[in-house]
Amino acid sequence: MSPTPPKPWVIWRFIDGKPGHENQSLGLVQALQRLGRFVCQDISVASGLLGGLGQLRTEAARLAPPHLLIGAGHGTHLPLLLARWRYGGRSLVLMRPSLPLGWFDLCLIPQHDNPPASARILPTLGALNSIQPSRQQDMRQGLILLGGPSPHFHWDSQQLLRQIGLLLAQNPQVQYRLSDSRRTPSDLLPLLAARQATNLSLIPHRDTGPGWVNQALAECGQVWVSMDSVSMIYEALSAGCAVGVLPLTPRGQGRLSRGLQPLLQQQRLCLFDEQGGYLGQLRPTEPLQEANRCAQYIIQRWRLGDGE
Known part of the structure; x- marks a missing residue:
């Protein structure tokens, strides 16, 4: 018999309906999936905190427990933290949160926001995105x-x-x-x-x-x-x-x-x-790969290798 393949790591992505925020978290999720065995479930909190919590209860009943909970945008932070407290996993937010930084396991914060030095913070060069380099330009x-x-x-x-x-x-x-x-x-x-x-x-x-x-x-x-x-x-x-x-x-x-x-x-x-x-002066440069860099850091930090 062939060995059973390892189970993928589970991501819960909290989305607030704002394209810019969703593009940031999508870029990170896609980078994680390029580098490892990850599956992702989106949980919408676009209807506000109460509606988002209702959506969370509905979705959580049928989902595998999360290893990573990812959100971009202030509206995702409280539902994400409550889900972490109730269902486990590592909490990860993109951009600087309005809530205390110590409440999250990791914050990916652009350097231009002058983030403090902390083991819970990974500075990024700009906001993450889902763009991939092209050879057709x-x-x-x-x-x-x-x-x-x-x-x-x-x-x-x-x-x-x-x-x-x-x-x-x-x-x-x-x-x-x-x-x-x-x-x-x-x-x-x-x-x-x-x-x-x-x-x-x-x-x-x-x-x-x-x-x-x-x-x-x-x-x-x-x-x-x-x-x-x-x-x-x-x-x-x-x-x-x-x-x-x-x-x-x-x-x-x-x-x-x-x-x-x-x-x-x-x-x-x-x-x-x-x-x-x-x-x-106008010339192409080496493409930024910030989403990939952050994904590699996350995988190495929490030992999220080929699968569970």
């Missing part, structure tokens, strides 16, 4: 991703229009696709459309479906992101693209603008400048 294909007004940067539509116009004129050989976000002022895309640039296609965010950004990052060799969209900058770096930043004025020395400085110094990023100095 073409430097003649470009992607421009725009955010919008934020607490961390002064938004200036006219400045961005000028930067984008110069970028298109200085790179006529590149065909760009541009998408906005829910935060982008509604008049920006019509103003860009009025310029009738031959090397620019506009794709409003409302016309993009799930996975659109992932596919675009897999195809486009160069990506330009407005400085406020920090999560998109890290996603583009994770894909292995050549990444440029469209500058905005920071509101003081904020944590997000500080977090970009090491990437600029390491030449992982370049800043757009109107004189075209960026043309000699």
